[in-house]
Amino acid sequence: GGSLLHHDEL
Amino acid sequence: MNIFRLFGDLSHLAAIAILLLKIWKTRSCAGVSGKTQLLFAVCFITRYIDLFLHFVSLYNTEKVMKLIYISASVFTCYLIFFKFKATYDGNHDSMRAEFLIVPAAGLACLINTKFDAIEILWTFSIYLEAVAILPQLFLISKTGEAETITSHYLFAQGSYRALYILNWIYRYHYESHVDTIAIVAGVVQTILYCDFFYLYITKVVKGQKIVLPA
Numbered sequence: 329g330g331s332l333l334h335h336d337e338l
Numbered sequence: 339m340n341i342f343r344l345f346g347d348l349s350h351l352a353a354i355a356i357l358l359l360k361i362w363k364t365r366s367c368a369g370v371s372g373k374t375q376l377l378f379a380v381c382f383i384t385r386y387i388d389l390f391l392h393f394v395s396l397y398n399t400e401k402v403m404k405l406i407y408i409s410a411s412v413f414t415c416y417l418i419f420f421k422f423k424a425t426y427d428g429n430h431d432s433m434r435a436e437f438l439i440v441p442a443a444g445l446a447c448l449i450n451t452k453f454d455a456i457e458i459l460w461t462f463s464i465y466l467e468a469v470a471i472l473p474q475l476f477l478i479s480k481t482g483e484a485e486t487i488t489s490h491y492l493f494a495q496g497s498y499r500a501l502y503i504l505n506w507i508y509r510y511h512y513e514s515h516v517d518t519i520a521i522v523a524g525v526v527q528t529i530l531y532c533d534f535f536y537l538y539i540t541k542v543v544k545g546q547k548i549v550l551p552a
Contacts, residue, residue, distance in 0.1 A: 335520075337343065
């Protein structure tokens with residue numbers, strides 16, 4: 329989710 | 339969130355906890371590479387820099403996990419370089435960390451998703467994490483052995499990113515989500531553990547100690 333650049337993993 | 343990423347993060351937490359317990363209980367960091375722990379601390383700080391840039395309302399587990407990773411890794415470095423400094427095996431922890439940091443920083447400036455500060459720091463953190471375990475593996479090859487508890491730490495640490503690879507396969511298949519930089523670095527990182535995984539599964543699981551051909 330979120331923009332491509334938002335890295336949503338730790 | 340999927341089962342692979344969940345167990346990956348749990349395995350990572352377990353690794354950090356195992357190492358902390360080993361150092362705290364035995365009051366010794368023998369066989370532990372302080373450089374690897376420093377590199378991990380740098381990885382967490384550069385990757386989670388957003389925690390410091392804008393107020394963190396601890397409303398979700400992700401932010402709590404980031405704070406746990408940063409504080410635990412900094413505390414581990416404190417134990418190694420200050421509290422139990424006398425037991426730190428500096429002679430064998432001799433891999434030059436600069437040879438890992440400089441290429442990771444250079445590559446992050448060359449190959450990244452977007453040339454902006456936060457994104458370059460994130461990319462640097464991903465590249466550095468891929469090679470951060472090398473001083474630890476180097477130390478074990480120099481001393482020729484690894485304490486069983488340290489082997490468990492390494493197994494949990496290696497499994498975390500291996501599980502993340504399964505998570506990326508899952509997300510590609512079901513969410514068509516691809517983060518190429520993280521995937522390539524994660525595969526390299528996991529490959530570096532292969533010979534250790536082999537030793538762990540053939541030896542430690544049978545109760546033997548890992549002794550490398552000195």
